[in-house]
């Protein structure tokens with residue numbers, strides 16, 4: 227079984243460790259290769275993957291949208307989100323799907339966090355789109371706010387209510403869960419001003435989730451914990467999107483404990 231990860235940059239990714247551990251645990255003869263593919267290099271990489279007859283691959287930034295034009299079929303969830311993170315080779319036909327939405331919801335449920343709670347999502351990029359789709363499917367009323375209001379409005383088609391960034395106080399007050407889906411918490415330089423600008427006095431007892439998982443804890447998680455909020459970082463989402471992909475590729479139940487330990 228030949229599996230791969232395509233993205234740029236990908237050297238830091240935790241997915242190879244997770245999937246290689248799963249293959250080894252099940253005694254499957256397989257590889258999970260890392261393919262660093264810079265912007266503009268997707269066409270060549272896709273050709274190589276076709277020639278190599280890979281059984282499937284994960285695809286991450288910046289290619290989650292561009293890969294769609296190389297697929298034979300796309301599942302409805304990927305079409306709704308507008309991005310593919312997993313490709314499965316079914317008898318030579320490439321099928322694109324998106325396991326981020328369900329992966330996110332599974333991560334919440336596993337921690338006994340209600341995915342149907344009224345939720346505010348901060349940020350409106352690709353990850354936010356997947357989270358909104360997952361939460362709306364789980365029955366949540368979702369508000370979405372992004373520093374560019376127009377970007378938030380694009381998510382109305384997924385069933386979220388766009389709210390102006392200038393009304394974050396009201397959004398925090400109404401939310402029982404706040405999902406940090408921007409990339410601001412990846413580095414201290416952007417995390418500190420971003421986190422300081424949020425209206426924490428209105429957070430109440432909302433569950434606070436940050437999709438970012440490095441550094442651990444992120445500044446967002448740290449602040450929420452200081453205020454006594456229940457928190458979750460991005461690792462459960464990463465784990466469960468991987469579990470779902472692994473099961474699609476192999477047809478075997480994924481060894482979740484082993485994959486979690488590898489992460």
Ligand code: NDP
Pocket residue numbers: 287326349350351352353354372373374377407408409410412416420437438439459460461463464465467
């Ligand atoms: P995108 O680049 O598509 O979107 C990033 C979003 O963050 C945009 O809305 C952007 O706004 C906003 N943003 C960036 N900096 C700031 C800031 N300082 N203040 C306010 N908004 C800001 O990235 P993704 O959606 O793909 O990923 C977002 C984060 O989620 C990443 O950091 C990634 O690590 C994490 N992630 C985690 C996953 C997991 O499995 N746990 C899966 C996928 C992603 P603008 O466009 O205006 O810059």
